[in-house]
Amino acid sequence: MAEAVFHPPRRKRRVFESYEAPFPVDVGGKDFRLCQAEIINNNVIVRNPEDIEQLYNKGYFGKGILSRSRPVFSISDPLLEAKWRGVNTNMPIITSQKYQRRVQWAKSVLQEQGLDDCSVTKILENYTKPLGLPFSRGDGAEQTGDSCTTGGPKPGNAELSWKSAGSEGAQSPEGQNGRYEGGDAAVGPGSGSREQEQGDSREMAEGSCHRDPPVLCGCEVKQSPEQRAWEGMDSRECAPEYVLVQDEEEGSSCPDDDSIHAQGNLVKKEVLVCRKNPFRIFEYLQLSLEEAFFLVYALGCLSIYYGEEPLSIVKLWEVFSEVKPDFKTTYMAYHYFRGKGWVPKVGLKYGTDLLLYRKGPPFYHASYSVIAELVDDNFEGSLRRPLSWMSLSGLNRTTANASKELMLCYLIRPSDMTAEEMSTPECMKRIKVQELIVTRWVSSRERSEQDEF
Amino acid sequence: GQKDFLPDGSARQAERLRRCCEDQWRLLCEERPERPGNLVKAEWKPEQGIVELKSPAGKFWHTMGFSERGKQCLLPEEALYLLECGSVQLFYRDVPLSIQEAYETLLCQEAMSLSHYQVFSHLKQLGYIVLRFDPSTVPSPYERQLNLESHCKSSGKHHRKRRRSSSPRLHEKKHKVYEDLPEAEGTSSKDGDDYGNSIPMDEKPLSVQPKESDAGSAEGESKPVPLDTGQKDSLSFSSRQAGDQKESSTGTHAPRWDFSTITFPNVASDQPCTHLPSPDNKLLPENVLGREVDAAAWCTRINLKQEKLSRKERKQRERESRYKSSVNADQEVRRCSNWHEYKALMQQRRQQRVWKRPSHLWDQAVTPLLRPEEVTSPAELLQQISVLQPSHILDGASRLQEDPEAMKIDFNVYQADAVSKFKKTNPGKPHVRMCVRSFDEQIPSLRALKQVTYLSGDVPLVFALVDHGEITFYSLKDFKLPVDVNH
Numbered sequence: 046m047a048e049a050v051f052h053p054p055r056r057k058r059r060v061f062e063s064y065e066a067p068f069p070v071d072v073g074g075k076d077f078r079l080c081q082a083e084i085i086n087n088n089v090i091v092r093n094p095e096d097i098e099q100l101y102n103k104g105y106f107g108k109g110i111l112s113r114s115r116p117v118f119s120i121s122d123p124l125l126e127a128k129w130r131g132v133n134t135n136m137p138i139i140t141s142q143k144y145q146r147r148v149q150w151a152k153s154v155l156q157e158q159g160l161d162d163c164s165v166t167k168i169l170e171n172y173t174k175p176l177g178l179p180f181s182r183g184d185g186a187e188q189t190g191d192s193c194t195t196g197g198p199k200p201g202n203a204e205l206s207w208k209s210a211g212s213e214g215a216q217s218p219e220g221q222n223g224r225y226e227g228g229d230a231a232v233g234p235g236s237g238s239r240e241q242e243q244g245d246s247r248e249m250a251e252g253s254c255h256r257d258p259p260v261l262c263g264c265e266v267k268q269s270p271e272q273r274a275w276e277g278m279d280s281r282e283c284a285p286e287y288v289l290v291q292d293e294e295e296g297s298s299c300p301d302d303d304s305i306h307a308q309g310n311l312v313k314k315e316v317l318v319c320r321k322n323p324f325r326i327f328e329y330l331q332l333s334l335e336e337a338f339f340l341v342y343a344l345g346c347l348s349i350y351y352g353e354e355p356l357s358i359v360k361l362w363e364v365f366s367e368v369k370p371d372f373k374t375t376y377m378a379y380h381y382f383r384g385k386g387w388v389p390k391v392g393l394k395y396g397t398d399l400l401l402y403r404k405g406p407p408f409y410h411a412s413y414s415v416i417a418e419l420v421d422d423n424f425e426g427s428l429r430r431p432l433s434w435m436s437l438s439g440l441n442r443t444t445a446n447a448s449k450e451l452m453l454c455y456l457i458r459p460s461d462m463t464a465e466e467m468s469t470p471e472c473m474k475r476i477k478v479q480e481l482i483v484t485r486w487v488s489s490r491e492r493s494e495q496d497e498f
Numbered sequence: 499g500q501k502d503f504l505p506d507g508s509a510r511q512a513e514r515l516r517r518c519c520e521d522q523w524r525l526l527c528e529e530r531p532e533r534p535g536n537l538v539k540a541e542w543k544p545e546q547g548i549v550e551l552k553s554p555a556g557k558f559w560h561t562m563g564f565s566e567r568g569k570q571c572l573l574p575e576e577a578l579y580l581l582e583c584g585s586v587q588l589f590y591r592d593v594p595l596s597i598q599e600a601y602e603t604l605l606c607q608e609a610m611s612l613s614h615y616q617v618f619s620h621l622k623q624l625g626y627i628v629l630r631f632d633p634s635t636v637p638s639p640y641e642r643q644l645n646l647e648s649h650c651k652s653s654g655k656h657h658r659k660r661r662r663s664s665s666p667r668l669h670e671k672k673h674k675v676y677e678d679l680p681e682a683e684g685t686s687s688k689d690g691d692d693y694g695n696s697i698p699m700d701e702k703p704l705s706v707q708p709k710e711s712d713a714g715s716a717e718g719e720s721k722p723v724p725l726d727t728g729q730k731d732s733l734s735f736s737s738r739q740a741g742d743q744k745e746s747s748t749g750t751h752a753p754r755w756d757f758s759t760i761t762f763p764n765v766a767s768d769q770p771c772t773h774l775p776s777p778d779n780k781l782l783p784e785n786v787l788g789r790e791v792d793a794a795a796w797c798t799r800i801n802l803k804q805e806k807l808s809r810k811e812r813k814q815r816e817r818e819s820r821y822k823s824s825v826n827a828d829q830e831v832r833r834c835s836n837w838h839e840y841k842a843l844m845q846q847r848r849q850q851r852v853w854k855r856p857s858h859l860w861d862q863a864v865t866p867l868l869r870p871e872e873v874t875s876p877a878e879l880l881q882q883i884s885v886l887q888p889s890h891i892l893d894g895a896s897r898l899q900e901d902p903e904a905m906k907i908d909f910n911v912y913q914a915d916a917v918s919k920f921k922k923t924n925p926g927k928p929h930v931r932m933c934v935r936s937f938d939e940q941i942p943s944l945r946a947l948k949q950v951t952y953l954s955g956d957v958p959l960v961f962a963l964v965d966h967g968e969i970t971f972y973s974l975k976d977f978k979l980p981v982d983v984n985h
Binding site: 487 | 624855856859862867868871879885886890894898930938941948963974975976977979980
């Protein structure tokens with residue numbers, strides 16, 4: 046009988062990433078890093094940014110909760126970014142409306158904490174006032190004093206190309222305003238001087254770090270105490286995020302302004318103003334149950350906490366099986382394919398259990414769409430997805446349209462395997478795997494392609 | 499023009515539809531003229547369930563029909579098909595059967611229902627030769643094993659022309675190992691330097707086990723690595739002088755030099771040794787003078803040109819530097835003055851790492867599979883974590899054969915191109931075998947699949963699904979995902 050032919054995976058045309066490593070654990074165990082995750086609402090979440098990077102970059106584990114796959118969330122509005130293209134900055138650019146929404150959220154949080162309206166308004170006004178850049182030493186609030194070891198805004202925030210005089214409308218001898226003007230991409234007058242150092246921006250961040258009430262760091266208030274397990278998160282989370290808000294303002298009488306909405310004598314301009322984001326949202330990495338268990342059991346490089354307590358492997362096996370009744374079946378398939386060096390991701394979009402990628406999603410298109418089933422050693426079992434030929438036909442069609450092959454993965458368990466044995470992952474040692482590929486045979490094509498079959 | 503998708507109630511549409519239907523009817527009603535001389539007369543024999551030819555068979559006899567008691571006969575599906583083609587005229591009780599009547603009369607057996615016939619007809623029209631399946635004609639695995647000749651011939655194209663007698667075959671037919679899988683570049687094989695060449699490691703084929711290399715690699719013993727040529731020459735020179743015929747450096751007589759006392763001067767860039775003493779005159783040829791040298795001056799003049807790496811190499815180094823680091827950079831290692839100390843250091847480190855292992859994972863009944871310090875390569879890492887066992891579709895299949903519920907195979911199908919060489923009496927191995935099933939049935943369980951695959955022997959199996967005259971074919975084939983380690 047002929048076995049299915051292996052078709053090598055297709056490379057993606059444009060690859061934007063470089064490959065780091067197959068797993069977050071290196072051969073030889075050098076630089077071993079134990080990552081941490083928590084169980085929140087039956088989901089496994091990783092919050093520490095270094096852990097997130099490690100787990101995603103080395104093996105493509107998990108998915109950013111605010112992104113399509115890689116955690117690359119930014120509140121920046123792409124349309125505005127395109128519009129203000131000439132401005133060289135790494136700060137996100139958002140609309141005034143979006144910013145106000147965040148102010149509202151922060152306000153309601155502060156109110157919930159029992160502060161009276163007056164204090165709330167005062168705090169927020171202070172926090173959200175427009176900022177110049179730290180070049181101006183006159184701004185007391187922005188002075189650095191304390192040391193805060195982690196930087197504030199995005200680390201790459203180096204190219205702030207404008208200097209500021211701190212307040213709106215003022216034109217100091219240093220020249221430029223603390224904001225960008227005009228609707229055109231070109232930056233305001235004399236912007237050639239790009240001497241701003243990135244050190245300053247970090248100073249600014251550091252300075253503000255301990256000065257503002259921690260309640261304004263959006264993340265902290267969202268979490269209940271038992272969800273915060275480590276210290277390491279604090280400094281990052283309380284450093285404010287700086288954003289550029291596109292505000293409209295009444296025109297001043299600057300002679301070299303580009304006014305776009307000239308209405309009689311009043312001139313409305315769109316300007317970008319730098320402010321602190323009062324409601325910062327952090328993106329975390331969510332691991333599927335299978336991915337999480339693999340990292341713990343197969344590689345030993347992840348610890349999963351429930352509250353303050355880290356869970357043992359057997360406990361996790363039990364807990365996950367309760368959360369997802371078919372967890373053992375899907376996990377075994379996941380483990381099998383990882384053991385072959387392939388990257389399995391969730392197959393929800395294609396109506397199956399797993400999608401198999403060679404190396405990782407950025408490099409090759411997924412090659413296989415897999416359905417996993419557990420059977421006994423008479424090769425029968427109650428199927429998770431009983432398929433008629435009709436449904437198989439439909440599934441095969443959609444899979445083929447996406448240039449993937451449909452695979453059935455049968456996990457064969459000996460009939461003498463007890464429930465007790467199955468209560469630990471060691472039961473996998475006695476389980477066999479049978480892979481089948483579904484192919485469509487086209488009768489009219491077979492004539493000339495003798496060897497194909 | 500564009501298709502109409504929905505009824506729009508217009509008279510024009512209704513007229514178009516009516517005309518379409520009319521044309522169809524007309525086509526179907528058409529009488530098909532045949533030359534009476536070509537029509538073969540045949541009679542339906544219900545007791546035997548076959549059709550007997552009353553006049554000599556035509557060209558179809560090459561691939562259809564059989565002889566019984568001196569008479570030429572056809573199976574019901576063959577007769578029906580030929581009737582539809584207009585090659586035979588079917589009679590029953592001396593009355594010619596219409597096509598409709600023939601369908602009703604001939605397709606009453608369990609073995610040949612309407613769906614079976616539809617599959618048969620579909621394949622015949624495409625030119626295939628279709629015969630009924632007979633389990634007794636399938637050679638058993640043992641017989642197949644003995645019949646190496648034809649076995650090899652059928653898959654001969656996969657074997658290399660010259661068999662190397664000394665090297666063992668790496669793969670058996672049953673548990674094929676995927677070797678040397680080629681990269682498919684898809685449509686973009688011409689994509690530039692960007693990634694196509696800059697990640698050279700990826701172009702390497704997926705490999706499983708060490709492959710049997712064909713290039714003339716060491717068959718005999720490898721020659722011992724010759725010593726530094728200068729010495730070798732002088733060796734042979736003096737050997738000749740001593741009257742020794744052997745030129746190999748591993749002569750049978752005891753070497754004249756005590757190699758444990760001879761050191762090679764290390765003039766590497768990080769070594770301070772630059773002073774080379776004068777060589778022993780006894781070792782030099784007559785006309786060559788030796789002298790001592792201070793190579794310091796030379797050392798400053800070499801390695802001046804910066805090594806120019808190709809883009810590929812640069813990228814490779816970049817990648818490697820990410821997770822490889824030079825052992826010389828490790829200060830503690832440098833402090834070790836011999837192997838013993840180095841090993842002690844490694845041991846100490848290993849132990850340190852052990853405590854760092856969290857107890858909730860390691861002080862338990864079930865611990866993580868991977869011990870990273872024990873593995874020295876990515877392939878080994880994968881091996882440590884691979885605990886599930888592979889299975890083949892035919893494993894355990896033989897004990898399932900007595901099952902009366904087992905699925906039956908309906909047809910043997912031979913390719914159209916094989917027609918000229920086809921012999922009814924010895925048809926040979928079919929191209930595929932067919933199981934006719936219905937669309938709303940469940941797909942075969944793994945058990946059923948194993949049974950029927952075993953039954954099919956070494957011929958691939960296809961399921962033919964009939965849905966109101968439309969036929970789709972699927973097969974479920976055994977597969978082994980190859981291991982991917984060369985990233």
